[in-house]
Amino acid sequence: MATSNVSTWDGWSTSQLKIILLGGRNSSKRCVGNLILGHEEFVTKERTSCSRRLGVVEGRWLTVVDTPGWWCDFSARDTPELVKREIISSVSLCSPGPHVFLIVIKASSAFSERRRRAVEEHVGLLGESVWSYCMVVFTCADRSEHTEASQLVRAGGDALCWLSDKCRSRCHSVVLSDDAETTKLLEKIQEAVTENGNRAFEMREKVFLAAAEEKRRVEEMAEERFMRVKKQRALMRERLQPVTDIRIVLIGAKGSGKTSTINTILNRESAMSQRRTAQCVARTGVVFGRQ
Structure with missing residues (x-):
């Protein structure tokens, strides 16, 4: 039964x-x-x-x-x-x-x-x-x-x-x-x-449809916001990458101490002679692990 x-x-x-x-x-x-x-x-x-x-x-x-x-x-x-x-x-x-x-x-x-x-x-x-x-x-x-x-x-x-x-x-x-x-x-x-x-x-079906449409819209906005933040973070990481190769140009009047500044930066007296410089001169060195 x-x-x-x-x-x-x-x-x-x-x-x-x-x-x-x-x-x-x-x-x-x-x-x-x-x-x-x-x-x-x-x-x-x-x-x-x-x-x-x-x-x-x-x-x-x-x-x-x-x-x-x-x-x-x-x-x-x-x-x-x-x-x-x-x-x-x-x-x-x-x-x-x-x-x-x-x-x-x-x-x-x-x-x-x-x-x-x-x-x-x-x-x-x-x-x-x-x-x-x-x-x-x-x-x-x-x-x-x-x-x-x-x-x-x-x-x-x-x-x-x-x-x-x-x-x-x-x-x-x-x-x-x-x-x-x-x-x-x-x-x-x-x-x-x-x-x-x-x-x-x-x-009523229209209430469901309206809710579904609103959900889709909010999800799309959330996805766009996520991608925007992701790109911003990637850009910030690039900008915060430690610089291993630093290039410096010194500009100044005669006798202003440019040569002494270079010697101080490169941490050696022989980097640049103290005589007047008539043309551009480049010097390189490694300071604290940086070129």
Whole structure:
């Protein structure tokens, strides 16, 4: 008898779940990824590239992709192109597409209007349709600072209310130090996936093409910059090569000491006689290994 590859855990309707983590720097995205997978998979230091980890939780395959974080108080215009490209290309690491995007925010951080705009601009890099697949995850370091997501949204003012509405009120708060939070978070994620008919997010082709074109342009600029620097370094090395053959011409009035200067340079009295010179005279010698 054929066996189904669908997990038997109640509430999970697909055999695989693909998740992308979005958020600012130091938002604890990686900690959320580790909480979901049940062990330390993501390093906590900031990266400029996406990282993907796979795991099995309750018999179900999970793919979790962490994206580079952005500076929370800065516009996407101030974010390096490399970081923006990585955010866009994160979708390709979840082929055919992710089921949910988790926007991770520290519960203890004030969510200002500036931070709201930063989230809107960076998440918006993936296209307007991405918001239908987004869910807000508030992170709490321990149980003492835990607050329900609904309370956090109400206390956060217009900025957080806007984000909650944009994500269809899909918000959840987790205690990072409590492994028991994994099941609750996955249940919330499954609710969001079910609302979308278990469909995966598909990025519009023009967004991919624009990202690919921008990547090509930046790579070409980087290659040109590399070749330019390489040539400059080669030229500098040539100029810094030690000179083994030095040629010197002395010009000066009669009695100015030109002859004595030559004798001093060549380190011998017999190099030039002290009588007046009526025509050009050349002398050679080796001084400190140089001709």
